[in-house]
Amino acid sequence: MKVLVAVKRVIDYNVKIRVKADNTGVETANVKMSMNPFDEIAVEEALRMKEKGLATEVIAFSAGPAQCQETIRTALAMGADRGILVQTDAELQPLAVAKLLKAVVDKEQPGLVIVGKQAIDDDSNQTGQMLAALLGWSQGTFANKLHVADGSAEVKREVDGGLENIKIKLPAVITTDLRLNEPRYASLPNIMKAKKKPIEVLAPDALSVDVAPRLKTLKVEEPPKRKAGIKVKTVAELVDKLRNEAGVI
Amino acid sequence: MAILVVAAHDGKTVRANVANAVAAATQMGSDVHVLVAGSNAGEAAKSAAALQGVAKVLQAEDAAYANWLAEDIAPLVVKLAPNYSHVVMAADSVGKNIAPRVAALLDVAQISEAIQVVSPDTFVRPIYAGNAMATVQSGDKVKVVTIRPTNFKAGAGGGSAAIEQIGGAAASGLSSFVGAELSKSERPELTSAKIVVSGGRGLASGENFKMLETLADKLGAGLGASRAAVDAGYVPNDYQVGQTGKVVAPDLYIAIGISGAIQHLAGMKDSKTIVAINKDEEAPIFQVADYGIVGDLFQIVPELTAAVEKK
Numbered sequence: 001m002k003v004l005v006a007v008k009r010v011i012d013y014n015v016k017i018r019v020k021a022d023n024t025g026v027e028t029a030n031v032k033m034s035m036n037p038f039d040e041i042a043v044e045e046a047l048r049m050k051e052k053g054l055a056t057e058v059i060a061f062s063a064g065p066a067q068c069q070e071t072i073r074t075a076l077a078m079g080a081d082r083g084i085l086v087q088t089d090a091e092l093q094p095l096a097v098a099k100l101l102k103a104v105v106d107k108e109q110p111g112l113v114i115v116g117k118q119a120i121d122d123d124s125n126q127t128g129q130m131l132a133a134l135l136g137w138s139q140g141t142f143a144n145k146l147h148v149a150d151g152s153a154e155v156k157r158e159v160d161g162g163l164e165n166i167k168i169k170l171p172a173v174i175t176t177d178l179r180l181n182e183p184r185y186a187s188l189p190n191i192m193k194a195k196k197k198p199i200e201v202l203a204p205d206a207l208s209v210d211v212a213p214r215l216k217t218l219k220v221e222e223p224p225k226r227k228a229g230i231k232v233k234t235v236a237e238l239v240d241k242l243r244n245e246a247g248v249i
Numbered sequence: 250m251a252i253l254v255v256a257a258h259d260g261k262t263v264r265a266n267v268a269n270a271v272a273a274a275t276q277m278g279s280d281v282h283v284l285v286a287g288s289n290a291g292e293a294a295k296s297a298a299a300l301q302g303v304a305k306v307l308q309a310e311d312a313a314y315a316n317w318l319a320e321d322i323a324p325l326v327v328k329l330a331p332n333y334s335h336v337v338m339a340a341d342s343v344g345k346n347i348a349p350r351v352a353a354l355l356d357v358a359q360i361s362e363a364i365q366v367v368s369p370d371t372f373v374r375p376i377y378a379g380n381a382m383a384t385v386q387s388g389d390k391v392k393v394v395t396i397r398p399t400n401f402k403a404g405a406g407g408g409s410a411a412i413e414q415i416g417g418a419a420a421s422g423l424s425s426f427v428g429a430e431l432s433k434s435e436r437p438e439l440t441s442a443k444i445v446v447s448g449g450r451g452l453a454s455g456e457n458f459k460m461l462e463t464l465a466d467k468l469g470a471g472l473g474a475s476r477a478a479v480d481a482g483y484v485p486n487d488y489q490v491g492q493t494g495k496v497v498a499p500d501l502y503i504a505i506g507i508s509g510a511i512q513h514l515a516g517m518k519d520s521k522t523i524v525a526i527n528k529d530e531e532a533p534i535f536q537v538a539d540y541g542i543v544g545d546l547f548q549i550v551p552e553l554t555a556a557v558e559k560k
């Protein structure tokens with residue numbers, strides 16, 4: 001079966017972001033961009049399935065501006081076979097991304113789609129669940145372990161109280177959690193090879209998907225700043241402050 | 250139109266954060282209903298009926314609802330949704346799993362982790378690990394919203410709403426529950442604890458976390474951790490505090506051997522008082538700490554444990 005993975009281009013997790021002065025969003029010009037870390041985990045999981053003979057082909061999908069090609073190239077350098085970019089400069093919200101993914105799924109007929117549980121920019125944690133809903137498929141969210149065999153998958157999920165095991169019918173959508181695997185780095189030869197792998201570029205219109213945002217962003221602001229307090233020298237001083245100044249113990 | 254809060258529960262009581270979700274819902278409108286779906290959920294429905302601000306509880310009984318599988322719960326919520334202006338869930342692992350599925354089936358956007366209700370269609374939500382706050386407005390007919398429990402103060406109990414039995418829907422057959430491996434603990438639950446003691450990579454081993462357990466027990470505190478401590482296997486995944494773990498806002502948060510990466514701060518910087526214990530005086534955690542103490546945690550933690558009175 002084919003496995004489709006979503007790879008989103010986001011501001012690198014190490015960057016300290018800045019809110020734009022006009023409060024319309026976050027400064028993205030001249031900022032280091034990377035693949036969403038949860039999507040690296042998604043790519044890795046798909047590649048391991050291929051290496052185990054469980055997947056025949058790994059396709060990397062991204063939606064967004066032309067530069068998302070770089071993100072797809074990263075997935076190809078890790079080992080994905082080919083890429084699909086739905087190119088648009090429009091703001092894409094999770095429902096729109098899920099609809100684009102669905103259109104690509106209809107075309108490609110993968111047996112499994114793996115996406116990140118959350119993109120570290122917009123922190124929505126929605127796209128995978130929405131895609132599963134639109135397809136009428138099962139969903140294995142926040143996956144800590146994935147075991148695929150004969151038309152079904154066992155998924156160990158990270159939940160509030162610990163871990164939970166479910167068995168889901170394939171085809172399915174999986175969303176990755178941090179402990180699913182440790183993604184590999186692309187080797188130099190593989191980076192070279194990736195340059196020759198194909199990336200298909202599509203427009204949202206060609207997939208007959210309306211990507212118009214449903215949520216209007218009225219403003220984006222800085223959060224209130226917490227100011228640094230004091231350093232205490234001794235444990236006795238700390239306990240005194242907690243008891244008599246903060247009143248928390 | 251009324252607001253529907255979808256409650257997670259354990260069969261006996263609804264989760265504590267349902268009271269927070271109800272509190273948020275009352276800011277969106279006045280007529281708040283709570284859906285309690287489950288198998289033998291009678292007691293849980295009663296606990297929902299006792300929450301302040303609840304006008305009606307809908308109890309849906311079906312074997313398929315026993316384990317909160319999104320594939321089975323979402324269609325039930327979707328069936329009820331046309332009678333409501335909002336569907337509200339707490340942004341915990343249940344809400345995050347189910348709410349987007351509901352939203353997509355309704356063809357509406359979801360507002361994730363709202364921290365403020367500006368008006369019935371406008372919400373504030375954190376983005377970029379809480380380093381920016383977006384105010385978003387929804388034009389959808391039904392607004393599907395998950396709320397961050399720590400930002401909405403739960404009302405007192407004492408309510409006595411009517412409980413109405415509603416029918417279930419057929420099981421989807423798409424997924425089944427196999428079992429759970431839950432962390433057992435007598436300590437207060439992390440997200441509702443008044444005090445949280447949290448450890449990071451600085452603890453250097455799972456064995457050393459015992460030291461924090463002793464401190465936590467003396468303080469009556471919940472126990473948390475950084476991602477690094479979870480990844481290293483010192484503690485289970487449900488201890489993780491942060492952007493991609495749990496969000497806590499206790500009266501007192503004690504960060505021990507945690508550097509203070511933005512992803513960690515995202516989960517605890519709304520705590521009332523923050524204490525940091527770290528040997529590196531440049532560690533970013535000190536920039537948010539009310540009280541910092543620079544030094545070796547292996548010396549400081551036992552001293553602190555001895556100094557605080559048992560609660």
Ligand SMILES: Cc1cc2nc3c(=O)[nH]c(=O)nc-3n(C[C@H](O)[C@H](O)[C@H](O)COP(=O)(O)OP(=O)(O)OC[C@H]3O[C@@H](n4cnc5c(N)ncnc54)[C@H](O)[C@@H]3O)c2cc1C
Nearest residue numbers: 006062063091093094115116118119122123124125126127
């Ligand atoms: C004020 C503001 C302005 C914005 N402006 C723009 C803009 O102009 N252009 C723009 O593109 N975005 C813009 N965004 C970001 C955009 O709204 C979000 O990225 C989008 O809503 C998706 O949310 P998410 O990635 O957090 O979804 P999540 O549900 O958290 O994503 C989960 C997973 O879905 C997959 N996924 C999500 N999106 C994509 C994608 N595009 N390609 C491939 N896989 C994906 C990934 O696997 C990801 O790990 C803006 C956001 C804000 C707040």
Ligand SMILES: Cc1cc2nc3c(=O)[nH]c(=O)nc-3n(C[C@H](O)[C@H](O)[C@H](O)COP(=O)(O)OP(=O)(O)OC[C@H]3O[C@@H](n4cnc5c(N)ncnc54)[C@H](O)[C@@H]3O)c2cc1C
Nearest residue numbers: 449450451475476477491492493494506507508513528546
């Ligand atoms: C996609 C993504 C999501 C993430 N989500 C989260 C999240 O939700 N939560 C989270 O916490 N992190 C998250 N992270 C990880 C985050 O970036 C940091 O790597 C992590 O928080 C570091 O954990 P730490 O502070 O325990 O370890 P380190 O950064 O290694 O810090 C250890 C600290 O211990 C101190 N120390 C060492 N020994 C001693 C001693 N004997 N006495 C006193 N102090 C000592 C050191 O000075 C140091 O400051 C995420 C990262 C990514 C990429």
